[in-house]
Every structure is written in structure tokens, then in C-alpha cells.
Amino acid sequence: MMSCGSGARPGPSPRMRGRPTFQDVLPAPTQPLPRFSVEIPPPDLSRWRGGNCGIPGVIHLEATRPGPHVVLTALIHGNEYAGATVLDTLLRDDLRPTHGRLSLIFANLDAFARFDAANPVASRFIDEDMNRLWCRRTLNGPRQSAELDRARVLLPVIESADILMDLHSMLWPGAPLILAGGAESGRRLSAMVGDPPLIVSDHGHRAGPRLIDFERFSAPGGQAAACLLEAGSHWDSGTVTATQQAVHALLRHSGLRPPDRSPPAAAPRHMMVTDIVTAHTPRFRFVKPFRGGQVVPRRGTLLAQDGPDEIRTPYDDCMLVMPNLRPGRGQTAVRLATSAPDPAIRNGA
Template identity: 55%
Template sequence: MIMTSGPVTAPQTGLPVFAVEIPPPDLSAYVQGNTGIPGFTLIDSGRSGPHVVLVSLIHGNEFAGAIVLKELLDSGFSPLRGKLTLGFANLAAYTRFNADNPIAARYVEEDLNRVWDDFALFGVRRSTELERAREIKPIVDSADILLDLHSMLWPSDPVLLCGAGPRGRALGMAVGTPELVVADAGHAGGKRLIDYGRFTENAPNGAACLLVEAGQHWRPTAVKQSRETVRALLRHAGMLHAAARPPISRFAEVVQVVTARTNRFEFVRPFRGGEVIARAETLIAYDGDEEIRTPEDNLILIMPSLKVSHGHTAVRLARLGRDKDSFSKLP
């Protein structure tokens, strides 16, 4: 296990190296599952209610959420109503995890969280991740509520991403932990699971999806936040008796996605996700020779990636505000 005080630079590759403070969970007992789809286990209460799907390991090296789902399975948890499916998505990448090079196990061939559009899913292109997305698609298509559990490489406050649709926003405000709910339209590189049409299209009785970024990879705090978010969502869905939380008061909407256009993207300093830049036209980065400045006052930095390559999201800039709408429970 690597135990360093923070990110350092590996001289061989120039890539960051971080401390791995939590051990990867042993998922061998749940790889087979009981749904016919490896890694996915269905728990049916026998009572009417929603189908809630909790997904971890969309990225094979982000296992804080997998620890929490394994805890639920190990405990013999049964929901008070409806059906609950717990899933470990990118098992192929997860089996490659090595604490000496933890970044490498994010995926095998491509990002499983950039393939959730019809062109990719129904096309002829093949990869390890695309085949896995096609395999788990029936479970995604059956979900009324889906929570996608993630963590982050760089230092950042935890955040709930609700995508661009109103149902995701309503669900995020109801779940309430982490306390910041951010609406955005995703990445230039492809659609995430929360961008999948089932969760964003204006269909009656449509499903809702959230993505929780629970904190920094491989730290106990990410496990704690994942556990709190799962518990809050299960309580909201009527599957768990738990004390109610105070209503959420922080909501932000992304107004600009900064995508690196060169391989020379560099922030002017090591920003932390959650920082608020008070003044418009504040210089925050250079993309090659181009200056990157904030377009308006009081923008919050969402998950700045301090080392980013061409075509990837460097940071999202979001407008903070107080949400005054009332949100009812989803089905």
C-alpha cells in the first residue's frame, strides 16, 4: 500500500502518484450476481415500490462506492419496499487495480462513462467497456432511480451531479448529501450514464439519475460520503428508515465547460474543487498561449483537473444560487 502525504510526480511518466489509504474490497462473492449479468445482484422486497439501482466501479479504480455496496450485501440488507439492484460495473478494469499504479485501472480500453448514447450503444464499434455497457443496459433501462458512485483524483469538495434534466435535479435536492447539487450537460468526450436518454428525455414518468463524486480516490472520507449518499437515497426512496436531513440550500448550474484544446493546459495555481472565484475576468489557466478567464462573478470551480490532456475537461464553472423550487418525491 502506498502511503504518501499527497501527490508527487513519478519520474518515469510525469503522472501524479497518490496515497492509497483504503484497501480494495474483495468482491469475489458477488461477481456472479443473481440477475444473469455478472456483478449485479437484485434484492426484491416483495412489496410495491420503485426499482433503485446503485452502481459502483464505472471506473475500475474508484472503489469507495464498491466498499459501501459490499457492506450492504454482506449485511443482508433488504429494502422496505420495491426492488434494489447493486452493481459493480467495470470488473475487467477493477481486477487490474494495483496500488503501485492506481490511476492505470480507470478503464481497459475506453472510459465506460463516455459511451451512454445510442450511436455508441447500437453502433458496430467494439471495446471492453462498450460491450459491458451493452450488457448492463437492461438493468439501467429498468431503473426508476439510479445512483452512480464515483470519487475524484484531485482535491475537491464532494458534489452531486444531476445532469441537465429536471428529474435529476429534483432527486439531488431531495437526497441532500453532499450538500452541493450541480446541473451540467456533461463532457465533450461522450455521454455519461447520467446523460443517458432514459434519464434526460422529457418522457412521462421518466427515471432519474444522480452521480455522486464522493471525495478524493482511495481515502476513507470518500467511503464515508458514499455511505451517507447511499443511505440518504434509500431513505428518500422509502427503502430505509432513517432520520430526515434538513433541506438542501445550495444549487449550482454549470455555465461553462473548459475543455483543453492543447496538451499544454496549465492552471495558474493548484485550485481545489469547490473554490469560488469572486470576480469576472479572473485568470485561472493557460491553454497553450490562450488565457482562460472566468466569464462572470462568483463562479464555483467544479472538479478542476490539475493535469489534463487535449480533448478532456479541465474544469467546469458553475453559477451558485439558492434553489427556491419545491420538489416532491419521485416514484
């Protein structure tokens, strides 16, 4: 089990080993995904597909006064288009930064073009997950795929970013949150944005590094910072609203938009992932449909069965981060997090 943070986990491993049975090695009966409701239509991005800087799907907006290079990325996953809806609105409203440069990236337009409301999960990517590719060895290697080739095209913009927010949403219901990654710079950025007010620090996925884990944003002592917004359910109208709020908060924080004159928001809640629970068998099942952000008060509470193994909360007040209610073998089923109070991050220390 992967541990995060500088110290030991505050409890035992969540996995309680059982003895395999004959049934555990048999293929699991297929559990179809539920029928998901698509409340928001995909935006018409045809005006932005060509870009304005020589890179398709990338729009650069320059101010006359100096400032940071802020990058907003949407459609890293082709069926998560709430972020693209917000970026489309900003462009149609003729957004102009007051300082620095703002780059808006529509990342996986080819996967997005395949979106079908009758099967909305099918257009997440074409060949592979674009959010598991962000390391030098992969990007500079010989392998090719639709997503990897596109990541290489976008790389010059990513490498010049001072601040980046990657806009995502969730398949399963959960509270909006900001994933800060494992770098101190990401935690500071997330706390200063503060909307949504739930921040989760983690160290990514075993399957490969995310965009916010790229060395530009995660190198020790580096000045560039990135965070990832999980704004709510993929095709829910409230997800667009949550994305708008987070984007405007980021632009105000970074100085690209005028500051907000409203009273300061309450300090965000900061959680630290301690365990990543991976499905070891095709028979992983939660005992009930948990929601992301749900806090389980008692240590030892049964969460799931994975073949012969039981998955239990390893400590009191354990938060479930983005449970995947239908994980395949080898996929992340849930991340477990504990409170990590750190007012120094809020103050930018």
C-alpha cells in the same frame, strides 16, 4: 464554449484569445502525475462477481411490497472503488429493501481487477471510458470494446431503473457533490437526497454521454431519474463515509429503507455549469492547484494558461467544478458554475 441552462451566461467567455507562438505548437514537456496516497484497500468482491440474476456483477434484492426499482452503480471506472466498498458492506450486512427492488451493479470488474496501488490511475478502464458510451447509436452500433460490451450486458437493468445513483470519486481534491445532469428529474432527485449538500447541474462531456445522460433518465417528461455522486478523492477514507451517507439518504428518500427521524438537513446549494473549459493545447497549466468546489470571488481572475490563451473567471463568485490539474489536449480542464437558486426543486415542484 458550451453553455448550459435556458439563458445566456452571466459573463463573457472565460477564454481570452492570444496569438500563437512557435513554442505553442511544440510538444509540451511531460508533467508526471504526483504520487497519490492509497488509504483504503480495494474490497474483495469475489462473492459478488457471479451476480444472482444471470448477469455477472449484478445483485437484485426484492421486497415483498411494491415500490420503485432503485439501481446503485459502482466501478463504472475501475479504480474508483469507494462506491464498491459501500455496496460490498451493504451486501455483507444482508441489506433487504422494505419496498420495491434494489439492484447493485459492480460495472467494470475487469478493469477493477487490474488495480495496482503502485500505479492507481492505470485501471480506470481497459479500452475506453465506460461513462462516455450511453446513447442508443453507440450501444446499438457495430463497434466493440471491453467497456461497450459490458454496457450492453448491463443495459436491461439500466432500462428498468426508476431511480439510479452512479457512485464515483475524484482524482484531484475537491468538495463532495452530486452531479444532477441536465434533466429536471435529476435535479429534483439530487435535491431530495440532499447529501452531500452541493448539487451541480450540467450537460456532461463532449466526448460522449454519461450513464446519467442516457435517454431513460434525460428524455423530456420522463419519470425515471438519475444522479451521479462525486464523493471525494478516490482513495481517501472520508470518501467511503461520504458515499455511505449519500447511499443511505437515497434509500430513505426512495422508500426502500425506513425514514430518518433526525431533524431535516438544510437545503442544498445548487450550482449551474455555464462553461466547460477544454484544453486546446498540450500546454494547459493552472496558475495554482485549485480545489474542486472553490469559489473565485472576482470576475476576470486568471485561472490558467492554455498555450497563448488565458482562462479567466467570466463572472463574480465563480465555482470551479472538478478541475483537472493535468489535462491532456482535448480533455475537460474545468467546469465553471454559478449559483442557481431554485427552491421549487427542493419542494419537488
